[in-house]
Amino acid sequence: MDTHNIALLEGREGQVYEKRQDGPEVEIACDKTSLSGSVSQRACVFCGSRVVLYPVADAIHIVHGPIGCAAYTWDIRGAVSSGPELHRLSFSTDLQEMDVIYGGEKKLYRSLVELIDQYQPKAAFIYSTCIIGLIGDDIEAVCKKVAKEKGIPVMPVHSEGFKGTKKDGYKAACSALMKLIGTGSTEGISNYSINILGEFNLAGEAWIIREYYEKMGIQVVATMTGDGRIDDIRRSHGATLNVVQCSGSMTTLARDMEEKYGIPYIRVSYFGFEDMSKSLYDVAALFPDRPEIMERAKEIVRDEIRKYYPEMQKFKAALTGKKAAIYVGGAFKTFSLIKALRTVGMSVVLAGSQTGNKDDYRRLKEMCDEGTVIVDDSNPVELSKFVLEKEADLLIGGVKERPIAFKLGVGFCDHNHERKIPLAGFVGMYNFAKEVYESVMSPVWQFAPRKGGLK
Amino acid sequence: MLREGLTINPAKTCQPIGAMYAALGIHGCLPHSHGSQGCCSYHRSTLTRHYKEPVMAATSSFTEGASVFGGQANLLQSIETIFSVYDPDIIAVHSTCLSETIGDDLQQITKKASDDGKIPAGKYVIYASTPSFVGSHITGYANMVTGMAEQFAVSTGEKKEQINIVAGWMEPSDMREIKDIAKAMGTKIVLFPDTSDVLDAPQTGKHEIYPKGGVTVDELKSTGDSKCSIALGCISAEPAAIALDKKCKVPFETIDMPIGLSATDRFIVSLSKAAGVKVPAEITAERGRLVDVMADMEQYFHGKKVALFGDPDQLIPLTEFLLDLNMKPVHIVSGTPGQRFEKRMKEILERAPYANFKNGLNADMFLLHQWIKNEPVDLLIGNTYGKYIARDEDIPFVRFGFPILDRIGHSYFPNVGYKGGLRLVEKILSVLMDRQDRTALEEKFELVM
Numbered sequence: 001m002d003t004h005n006i007a008l009l010e011g012r013e014g015q016v017y018e019k020r021q022d023g024p025e026v027e028i029a030c031d032k033t034s035l036s037g038s039v040s041q042r043a044c045v046f047c048g049s050r051v052v053l054y055p056v057a058d059a060i061h062i063v064h065g066p067i068g069c070a071a072y073t074w075d076i077r078g079a080v081s082s083g084p085e086l087h088r089l090s091f092s093t094d095l096q097e098m099d100v101i102y103g104g105e106k107k108l109y110r111s112l113v114e115l116i117d118q119y120q121p122k123a124a125f126i127y128s129t130c131i132i133g134l135i136g137d138d139i140e141a142v143c144k145k146v147a148k149e150k151g152i153p154v155m156p157v158h159s160e161g162f163k164g165t166k167k168d169g170y171k172a173a174c175s176a177l178m179k180l181i182g183t184g185s186t187e188g189i190s191n192y193s194i195n196i197l198g199e200f201n202l203a204g205e206a207w208i209i210r211e212y213y214e215k216m217g218i219q220v221v222a223t224m225t226g227d228g229r230i231d232d233i234r235r236s237h238g239a240t241l242n243v244v245q246c247s248g249s250m251t252t253l254a255r256d257m258e259e260k261y262g263i264p265y266i267r268v269s270y271f272g273f274e275d276m277s278k279s280l281y282d283v284a285a286l287f288p289d290r291p292e293i294m295e296r297a298k299e300i301v302r303d304e305i306r307k308y309y310p311e312m313q314k315f316k317a318a319l320t321g322k323k324a325a326i327y328v329g330g331a332f333k334t335f336s337l338i339k340a341l342r343t344v345g346m347s348v349v350l351a352g353s354q355t356g357n358k359d360d361y362r363r364l365k366e367m368c369d370e371g372t373v374i375v376d377d378s379n380p381v382e383l384s385k386f387v388l389e390k391e392a393d394l395l396i397g398g399v400k401e402r403p404i405a406f407k408l409g410v411g412f413c414d415h416n417h418e419r420k421i422p423l424a425g426f427v428g429m430y431n432f433a434k435e436v437y438e439s440v441m442s443p444v445w446q447f448a449p450r451k452g453g454l455k
Numbered sequence: 456m457l458r459e460g461l462t463i464n465p466a467k468t469c470q471p472i473g474a475m476y477a478a479l480g481i482h483g484c485l486p487h488s489h490g491s492q493g494c495c496s497y498h499r500s501t502l503t504r505h506y507k508e509p510v511m512a513a514t515s516s517f518t519e520g521a522s523v524f525g526g527q528a529n530l531l532q533s534i535e536t537i538f539s540v541y542d543p544d545i546i547a548v549h550s551t552c553l554s555e556t557i558g559d560d561l562q563q564i565t566k567k568a569s570d571d572g573k574i575p576a577g578k579y580v581i582y583a584s585t586p587s588f589v590g591s592h593i594t595g596y597a598n599m600v601t602g603m604a605e606q607f608a609v610s611t612g613e614k615k616e617q618i619n620i621v622a623g624w625m626e627p628s629d630m631r632e633i634k635d636i637a638k639a640m641g642t643k644i645v646l647f648p649d650t651s652d653v654l655d656a657p658q659t660g661k662h663e664i665y666p667k668g669g670v671t672v673d674e675l676k677s678t679g680d681s682k683c684s685i686a687l688g689c690i691s692a693e694p695a696a697i698a699l700d701k702k703c704k705v706p707f708e709t710i711d712m713p714i715g716l717s718a719t720d721r722f723i724v725s726l727s728k729a730a731g732v733k734v735p736a737e738i739t740a741e742r743g744r745l746v747d748v749m750a751d752m753e754q755y756f757h758g759k760k761v762a763l764f765g766d767p768d769q770l771i772p773l774t775e776f777l778l779d780l781n782m783k784p785v786h787i788v789s790g791t792p793g794q795r796f797e798k799r800m801k802e803i804l805e806r807a808p809y810a811n812f813k814n815g816l817n818a819d820m821f822l823l824h825q826w827i828k829n830e831p832v833d834l835l836i837g838n839t840y841g842k843y844i845a846r847d848e849d850i851p852f853v854r855f856g857f858p859i860l861d862r863i864g865h866s867y868f869p870n871v872g873y874k875g876g877l878r879l880v881e882k883i884l885s886v887l888m889d890r891q892d893r894t895a896l897e898e899k900f901e902l903v904m
Contacts, residue, residue, distance in 0.1 A: 034492060034516045036529040037536030039485075044493025066552045066587035067462060067790070068469025072497035074840070076504075088843075094462035094816065095588050100556060111460035130491055130553040131588070134522060161491035162517040162553060380509055381541070384662040399500045403509045409660045450660025 012038075015376040017361075019368050028361040030376040033165065039379045041327070041400050042354045046129055047073075048169020049159035051417075052249050053125050053176065054087055055079035055200050056228035060121040062091040064108050064139060065129030069161075070094075077417040079200045081227050082207070086121055095131070105137045112146045112154065122230035123153040125176060133160030153230070155179055166329075167248060167355050174253035177224060177233060181257065184231055186238025192287055193219035195239045195263075197254055198246035199270070201226025202417065205424035209270055212280060212425065216296040218287070224250065237261040241286055243268055243279070248330035248355055269332065270424035271432070272340030273309075277301045304426035311430060312344065315437040320345030322440055325392040327378055327401055328415055331356030331364060337396060337415065338367055344433045349390035352378050380404050393440050409448030411439030464820035464840065466764045467790025469587035470595025472498040473624065473691075474549035475512055477599035480622075480630075480648025482669030483544030485537055486512040489530055489559065490551025505858040506627075506654045506866055511664050513537050513546075517553055526559045527567070534568045538575055541664060544672060548582040549599060555586035579672065581606040591791040592857075593691050593766050596624045600648060600695040607672065608679035610703035615680040617643040618729050619705065621695045623688025623712050623768040624857070625871060627651040627668075632869035633687075633713075636723070639737055642730035645674045645681060647695075655866040679703035683729050687722070688712045688768030689795045711799075712768045713871045715776025715879070716745060722872075741873040748880055749780060755884060755904075762786040762827050763836040765856035767796040767814065769870075773836065773855070774810075775803050776879065782834075783807065786826040789814040820844065834887065851886035855879075 014029035034040040050073050054061060063070035070092030081087065093099075093107050112124060124146070126139055139156045147154040155176040159169050194213060199206045206226035213220050221239040222232035242254045242265035254265035266286070268279035280301060284294040324346050326337050331353040338348050351364055352375035364374055373386050380400070387395055387408055395405035398416030405412035413435050415423065421431045471488060475498045478486035488495035495514035502510040513536075515521070515529040530548065537546055548561055561582035574580055583602035585595040600621060620637070622630055631651040637644040652668025678684070678699060684707035686696035696707035708729070713722035720742070727734050749756075760783045763770060767789050777784045784807060789796065792815030804810045811826050824844050827835075835845050838856040845852035854862050855870065869875040888904055895901065 033518055034514075035532075035536055036515050037487070037513050037533030037540075038516070039511055039513050039541065040492060040516065041496070042492050043496040044491045047493045047496065062461075066469050067465050067467060067591070068471070068494070068497070068552075068587050070462070071465050071468035072501055074464070076500075090462075090464050092462045092465060093460055094465070096816070097586070097588050100552075100588050107460040109460075114458060114461055115463075130517075130522075130551070131556045134553070134556045161493045162522050163519055165492075380511060380662065381664065400496075400503055400509070403503055403507055404662050406507075407509060407656075407658060407660075407662045409658065448658055448660050 012382070016382070017365070017374045019365060019370055019372045019374065027358060028374060028376055030356055030358060030361055032377070034377055039381065040377060041379065042377055043166050044161035045164050045166065045169040045172065046127060046159040046161045048166035048249070049127060049157045049173040050169070051077060051200070052170055052173035053157065053225060055081070055225040056125070056230065056233070057081035057087045058084040058121060058229050059123040059125055060086055060091060060115050060119055061125045061127065062093065062111060062115065063127045063129060064093045064104065064132055064137070065095055066131070067092050067094045069127070069129045077200070078202050078420070079226060080204050086119060091115060100131060100135055103135055103137055104132070105139070105142050108137065108139065109142050109146065112142070113150070116146070116150045116152065121152065123155065123180065125155050125157055127157045127159050129159070130161040133163060153180055153183070165355065170249040171252050174250065174256065177253055178256050180230065180233045182234070182237045182261070184234030186235050189221055189235070189238035190219045191240055192217060192290060192293065193221050193239045194241045194243050194283065195221050195236045196223040197242050197244040197265070198250035199223055199226045199424070203419055203422040205270070205422045205428065208422055208425035208427060212300055213283070215300055216280065216284060216293050217290070218283070218293065224253070237263065239263060241265065241283065243283055245270055246330055246332065248332065267332075269336040271333065271336035271428065272343060273305055273426060273429050274339050274343070275336045276426055276429065308426055308430040312433050315433040316343070316345045318437060318441055322346045322393040323349045323391060324394040324396060325350035325383070325387050325390065327352045327375070327383055327395070327397045329354050329398070331360030333415065334364060335367060340429060340432060343429070344436065346394070346436070348372055349392050350375065350386045352376060384408060394436060409445055409450045411436065411442065411445070413439060458817050462817065462819050465790050466788050466819050466823070467591035467593075469552070469592060470585035470590055470598065471549050471551050471587060472501060473592035473595030473597070474547070474583050474585045474599035476502060476624070476650070477596045477603075477648045478547035478549070479510070479653050480650040480669055481545055481547065481603065481675070482671045483665045484547050484669065485541055485543035485545070485664075487533060487537065487546050487548045488512060488514045488551060489526060489548055489561065490515060490553045491517045494551045501858055502654075504860045507863065508654050508656060509662060513541070515554070522553065522557055525557055526554050527564050530559070530564045531568055531571070531573060534573050534580060538573070538578060543665065545579045545581060547599065547602070548580060549585045549595065551585070552587035555584065590793075593624055593768070593791045597691045597694045600692065601698045603647060603675055604678060604695040604698040605702060607675035608699055608703050609676045610679040613680060614682050615677060617645055617677070617681045618726070619678045619681045619684035619696070619699065620644050620646045621684060621686040621692040622646055622648060623686070623691035624766055625687070625712065625769075626865050626869070627653065627655040628865065628867050628869040629871040629875065632872045632874060636738065636872055637726065639735055640726060640730065640732055641735070642726060642732055645678050646670065647675060647678065679705065681705055683707060685710060685725055685729060689799060690767045690791065690793055692768065711772045711775070714769060714772035715876050716742075716749070716779050716873070717775055718772035719872055719876060738873070745873045745876045745880070748877060752880070752884055753781060755887060756780040756782050758783060759834055759887065760785045760830070760832040761834045761836060762823060762832040764788040764820065764823050764841065765837050767791050767793065769856060771796070771799050771803060774800065776876065778803070778806050780880070784810055785830055785832060786810070786823060787812040788818045788820070788823045790818055792816065834883065851890045853882045853886055
């Protein structure tokens with residue numbers, strides 16, 4: 001069976017939509033759990049929690065469960081740290097059959113004590129996995145006990161894999177962070193200060209963003225969680241504003257902080273010249289009593305675009321008219337990617353996400369061109385079908401999508417954990433364009449059978 | 456550190472990924488993970504990182520409801536969905552810690568699927584119980600391969616002039632090499648599982664859900680009529696051979712995976728005896744080339760201390776090969792538990808009473824690192840996760856085993872057979888000599904080595 005003539009998966013019709021002028025006005029069905037038996041690209045609650053908290057570099061992260069969950073998440077995401085690197089180690093209670101029968105609390109307790117003694121971390125996160133939800137370990141109690149004995153925060157993360165979707169995992173992570181926030185001193189925090197939320201410092205992106213804000217004269221109290229530090233998080237309630245990227249993962253936290261500490265938040269995106277500039281302007285506009293902040297934002301935008309724009313014309317010349325397919329985790333990223341691709345002359349023929357909500361998809365429909373296919377919670381068969389049908393030259397996705405693109409003979413750009421170069425910020429847009437250019441224009445595709453290589 | 460509970464930087468992972476990998480070695484098979492969505496996603500991602508290939512597998516997508524009421528409805532729905540949409544010949548279901556703990560009985564559920572007419576004529580659903588809290592990925596592999604034998608093999612009463620070879624966990628390149636060797640010897644074999652032409656598929660411009668490789672259902676059925684089985688590995692392969700013997704009275708022999716000179720010798724002898732054929736000249740010549748290179752370069756191996764970690768059936772013959780090369784395997788770690796492994800390693804290590812060896816609980820990379828700090832080594836051999844230790848301690852490092860996330864080659868160049876031996880020798884020498892070239896003083900920097 002090849003993927004040329006395959007029909008849509010039964011029951012998936014509502015989650016796939018093709019934009020047509022005379023087409024019906026339908027809502028994309030989303031926020032649905034995946035159909036049993038589908039080859040979904042989605043992950044679980046635990047995955048959501050793990051990716052959000054993992055970049056906190058001076059805490060230990062213990063996965064409470066059988067070995068797999070710890071093994072598969074061991075240092076797979078390039079969230080870099082400027083200092084401690086505890087997050088790159090893999091700790092597991094490695095539950096065995098007897099633990100499942102008699103409970104794993106004692107093992108968890110001993111593991112925690114041993115690890116804290118060995119590594120002297122600033123805090124500990126304990127992730128519950130599927131079977132913890134079944135065997136009923138009281139991890140709250142264990143965490144409390146250890147926190148008291150060792151004098152550091154020990155946070156349970158309720159991330160049992162089956163208890164929802166990846167989004168619920170984000171929420172569980174946010175509530176663990178909420179317990180930390182407000183426990184540190186806010187001394188020395190200026191009124192012109194922000195927290196950077198939803199930026200995970202993949203390939204050092206948070207450093208780039210932080211530098212822009214600091215150049216503008218804004219103090220960055222905490223980045224959550226890229227290059228994250230427990231002490232910064234504990235005092236982050238002292239910031240004046242929360243700036244949230246990757247809306248899926250951290251909007252909950254921003255809302256909770258607004259409710260509890262009265263800190264307003266705005267949503268931003270750091271991908272593409274357009275959204276990056278808008279982010280800086282939006283933040284500056286919230287500090288109107290210091291006009292120099294806006295002045296500096298304008299300077300940064302001007303200087304940076306001046307630096308990279310001419311370079312990018314070469315890529316644009318080559319890429320104009322090429323078509324892209326996008327399938328990423330969160331829908332918010334898709335918006336930025338569509339704009340970024342337009343900057344280099346490319347159109348988008350497929351746009352989809354694993355976890356978008358109704359608003360996201362409504363907005364996506366508005367943004368997309370005629371004929372663009374919009375999908376929620378897609379699978380490899382569907383993706384292959386549309387990439388071929390729509391004759392895409394590029395697929396943007398994550399680890400599981402990469403080899404699909406290459407098998408089909410089209411270019412690929414990783415916009416997920418495995419990006420090796422920063423894609424955020426102005427320099428990130430340049431890197432992105434360059435990577436897209438190199439991949440789409442690679443000589444290797446001329447050897448691919450589909451593009452006229454040896455048949 | 457006492458370490459009463461904990462695993463730090465594991466040298467193993469959980470059962471289901473092994474079952475998934477094994478199932479990919481059946482032609483036209485869609486592996487199915489009966490558990491949460493995350494399990495399936497993680498296994499597919501890990502296999503994709505290791506093979507740089509698309510990996511297809513479905514999931515029961517457990518929700519809270521399933522964990523309360525049991526996963527039967529999810530699995531039945533899955534079977535229906537998969538056959539109607541993805542149209543495989545076979546679904547190979549494996550369980551997870553979640554479905555095992557809630558007590559789902561895969562045998563009973565697949566029987567119900569069959570009774571309810573949810574399995575189309577000529578199609579199959581096989582299963583393996585693979586709880587993540589028992590054993591390791593190797594156990595899961597063995598369980599799925601055993602499932603293949605138990606659930607497919609038929610004894611028609613008429614013996615076939617063919618030999619079953621049960622592959623322990625090895626790469627597609629290794630499986631291809633085993634088939635090439637058998638062909639060179641003129642023996643008819645059924646190799647199972649067989650991931651060659653599945654996870655090393657060519658660029659065709661299409662995404663094939665079911666690539667051309669894999670052992671076929673007919674071949675699997677015929678294993679019950681084979682005159683004997685050879686299991687390559689006492690941990691990952693032997694259980695399937697035992698199952699065939701029990702079900703269809705197919706006698707078996709278990710030998711080490713043919714990695715390195717001695718283990719390959721034993722494989723060639725076993726195969727030639729079982730098939731009643733003479734070892735052809737081309738194989739003898741291949742062996743001769745390996746011995747020749749071992750002799751040519753022997754001075755560079757002498758006394759070099761090696762730390763190695765990974766999976767049991769690979770570590771056993773690899774350790775033996777290092778000893779044949781006159782190297783010193785001083786530290787050996789495997790996260791996979793089991794007494795068979797311990798026993799066989801003790802036999803191999805009789806020649807090396809100095810060696811530290813541990814497997815099972817707490818046998819992890821943290822332990823290995825501690826051992827290396829206590830007694831430094833000249834070479835480290837293991838999967839990609841060894842690179843942290845290699846960097847910290849500045850040790851030449853050969854990637855070997857699963858997973859390899861940062862290099863290619865394992866899919867295409869075998870480690871088994873004499874050819875595999877040559878490859879290993881080349882890799883080991885290259886890292887040792889690169890090191891020597893990099894660190895040699897000007898006056899000791901040698902052109903000819």
